[in-house]
Amino acid sequence: MIQVTNRYWVWAGPLALFSLILDQFTKALVLNNDVFNARGCLFSSVPNCGKIEISQSFDLSMVWNYGMSFGMMQSDGIGRWILFAVTLVIVVVFSGWLLKADRWSTALALAFVIGGALGNMIDRARFGAVVDFMDFSGPWFGITFPATSGPLGWLDKAIYNGDGVLGLGFPYVFNVADMAISLGAIILIADQLLVKED
Structure with missing residues (x-):
């Protein structure tokens, strides 16, 4: 038994x-908006999910x-449940750590990671996949590079949309849970590296 x-x-x-609630609320807005066709494109061989520019x-x-x-680590079928189990172990371990944390910054970081992990776990259990919708992949500040060949062409096809133009942007679509996990991870790394231990 863990002692607090x-x-x-x-x-x-x-x-x-x-x-967790903010993550699930924002995902519910997306899932219930017909523009996104979220449920219609879930298991489609040719996804036709919607977009709002x-x-x-x-x-x-x-x-x-x-x-x-x-x-990261794309998987379905049994892989879905392996990812679910790994996330559950992380939530349990981090919850135990939270109850024993000796600094407020550690507790803050763990709270964000736990809440975000639980948000994505709920999606994985319900749908077999996680709802992502925040897309910053457009070119930031209008900065673009031609990417028709060479290493930029490969990068455009592998990460971006393969349109021959590489925008200076963030190539991933994410959600509130991912933001919470990332923020928690950054705080946790800073907490562990920058705070002097007794």
Whole structure:
């Protein structure tokens, strides 16, 4: 049995819950908007998910992610449940760590990671894939490079949309849970590296 050695969980627990609720709320907005055709493109061999263009640099683009954050480790079938189990182990271990954390910054980081991981776990259990929709892949500040051949052409086909133009943008579509996990990871790394241990 884990012994609670701090009171950070009093605010870190609700913060994790808030991250989870915000993630699921935003995903519900996408899932229930006919423009995105989210359920229609879930298992389609030719995905025809929808998109709402907001600006040159940011769009809302429905994408089903069968892997982990930012599309890493794509898998389905039994792989879906392996990813679910790995995420569950992370949530359990980090929750135990949260109850024993000796710094507020550690508790803050763990709360974000736990909330985000739970948000993506719910999607994986319900759909077999995670709802991603925040798309910053458009060229930032209008900066583009021709990418018809060579290493830029390969990069354009592998990561971007293969249109022969490589925009200076972020190539992944993500969600609130991914943001929470990434923020938590950054805080956790800074916490572990920058805070002087006794």
